[in-house]
Amino acid sequence: MxxxxxxxxxxxxxxxxxxxxxxxxxxxxxxxxxxxxxxIYAAAAGLVFGQLFFExxxxxxxxxxxxxxxxxxxxxxxxxxxxxxxxxxxxxxRVVLVLTxxxxxxxxxxxxxxxxxxxIGVAAPIMLVLLRILQGISAGGEWGGAVLMSCEHxxxxxxxxxxxxxxxxxxxxxxxxxxVLGIMNAVAPGExxxxxGWRVPFLLSVVLIGIGYWVRRSVExxxxxxxIAERAETTRQPLxxxxxxxxxxxxxxALVFAGNNAVGYMTTGxxxxxxxxxxxxxxGLDRGPVFWAVTISAVVWLASTWFAGAxxxxxxRRTTYAVGFVVQLAGVLALFPLVNGAxxxxxxxxxxxxxxxxxxTYGPQAALYAELFPASIRFSGxxxxxxxxxxxxxxxxxxxxxxxxQATGTTAAVTMYLAGMTVIGLAATLMLRDRxxxxxxxxxxxxxxASPIYGLAKA
Numbered sequence: 001m002x003x004x005x006x007x008x009x010x011x012x013x014x015x016x017x018x019x020x021x022x023x024x025x026x027x028x029x030x031x032x033x034x035x036x037x038x039x040i041y042a043a044a045a046g047l048v049f050g051q052l053f054f055e056x057x058x059x060x061x062x063x064x065x066x067x068x069x070x071x072x073x074x075x076x077x078x079x080x081x082x083x084x085x086x087x088x089x090x091x092x093x094r095v096v097l098v099l100t101x102x103x104x105x106x107x108x109x110x111x112x113x114x115x116x117x118x119x120i121g122v123a124a125p126i127m128l129v130l131l132r133i134l135q136g137i138s139a140g141g142e143w144g145g146a147v148l149m150s151c152e153h154x155x156x157x158x159x160x161x162x163x164x165x166x167x168x169x170x171x172x173x174x175x176x177x178x179x180v181l182g183i184m185n186a187v188a189p190g191e192x193x194x195x196x197g198w199r200v201p202f203l204l205s206v207v208l209i210g211i212g213y214w215v216r217r218s219v220e221x222x223x224x225x226x227x228i229a230e231r232a233e234t235t236r237q238p239l240x241x242x243x244x245x246x247x248x249x250x251x252x253x254a255l256v257f258a259g260n261n262a263v264g265y266m267t268t269g270x271x272x273x274x275x276x277x278x279x280x281x282x283x284g285l286d287r288g289p290v291f292w293a294v295t296i297s298a299v300v301w302l303a304s305t306w307f308a309g310a311x312x313x314x315x316x317r318r319t320t321y322a323v324g325f326v327v328q329l330a331g332v333l334a335l336f337p338l339v340n341g342a343x344x345x346x347x348x349x350x351x352x353x354x355x356x357x358x359x360x361t362y363g364p365q366a367a368l369y370a371e372l373f374p375a376s377i378r379f380s381g382x383x384x385x386x387x388x389x390x391x392x393x394x395x396x397x398x399x400x401x402x403x404x405x406q407a408t409g410t411t412a413a414v415t416m417y418l419a420g421m422t423v424i425g426l427a428a429t430l431m432l433r434d435r436x437x438x439x440x441x442x443x444x445x446x447x448x449x450a451s452p453i454y455g456l457a458k459a
Contacts, residue, residue: 031169046274073136080140085380105209112202144383163366164309259425261393304359324360
């Protein structure tokens with residue numbers, strides 16, 4: 001099928017090159033801060049939270065509960081997506097981005113000052129989980145706004161490249177989180193890391209949030225939303241319209257992301273860090289080398305994400321995604337045989353191989369999602385599909401992986417689980433028509449409303 005190539009992002013106004021650069025900077029900085037906050041928790045869950053907040057459960061169950069607290073936040077992402085989608089479709093993209101950034105930063109900083117179970121008992125894990133829930137609500141609303149700000153400002157023929165800017169915030173957040181943890185592990189080794197070293201990365205969020213807030217406040221509202229608002233055509237009940245007309249599309253789009261997210265959460269969810277540095281496990285590497293291996297792999301993930309976003313402008317979103325899922329499957333099959341080699345080099349090689357596939361199935365996602373939904377309900381559609389995909393994919397992936405290894409004594413079952421999720425993502429991708437370059441403005445709602453799922457007619 002030939003791809004659609006309209007003349008510009010909206011009929012009303014085309015953003016200047018300077019404005020577009022500011023939007024790219026704002027989405028990269030903002031999403032990096034958000035995901036740094038999110039990933040610091042996931043890494044700490046695998047390394048110290050089991051001992052500090054779930055101590056009475058014992059080592060194995062404590063680790064499961066700590067990873068479970070990572071997954072709980074995903075259950076609240078749809079709530080954040082519902083609220084942010086409603087506000088974003090009615091009041092604009094920018095206000096939602098600022099609100100979610102502040103909420104995430106405050107929750108993260110408060111985790112850094114929480115007393116442990118040994119200090120206040122059961123109240124400690126309860127407060128920890130409540131703050132993690134706030135992180136989940138924020139993450140549920142953050143991504144959709146960042147995606148639409150970047151894609152709706154973008155030149156049509158570079159929408160995939162511009163859309164990759166919020167996407168690289170994820171590997172950048174992972175890189176920053178892993179690097180800070182690696183530094184703190186060197187500054188405060190052993191007992192010092194358990195006592196106070198782990199808290200510093202959480203408290204640093206106060207500085208990062210200030211930077212992110214200042215950058216995001218400086219950008220203009222999305223030109224698509226400005227045009228909708230000028231026409232007084234904002235949808236009264238965007239969520240109702242979304243589910244009444246586009247429920248199958250929400251499900252398929254969620255499955256596309258789930259195929260990436262389950263695999264990505266092997267590192268972003270802290271599982272590999274915990275598995276590879278467990279002194280009682282089959283790998284038994286020191287924490288420091290593991291942190292740095294994840295940091296280096298995050299650089300590869302960043303580069304492949306950016307490259308895949310740009311490539312999707314040439315090959316189309318669907319083709320780029322399909323290639324990515326094939327590469328990701330190969331990375332999944334190679335991951336644990338390499339990690340179980342129990343050397344820094346083999347761990348790094350496994351993570352780098354995996355990161356290439358992850359980048360190819362993440363870079364085009366912003367543009368793909370933006371092109372799936374009509375302008376008037378796009379924020380709701382993008383945010384909710386993403387939130388549901390997060391639950392189906394990454395929410396409990398570290399918990400599932402931990403339980404599978406404890407039950408079987410081998411990582412083979414984890415490999416099968418991740419390979420299965422990858423195949424599901426590929427199948428969902430192949431169900432979609434390529435809508436690369438479709439006009440995003442409100443003048444083209446009728447074209448946008450036609451279902452991109454093969455076999456379904458206009459919504």
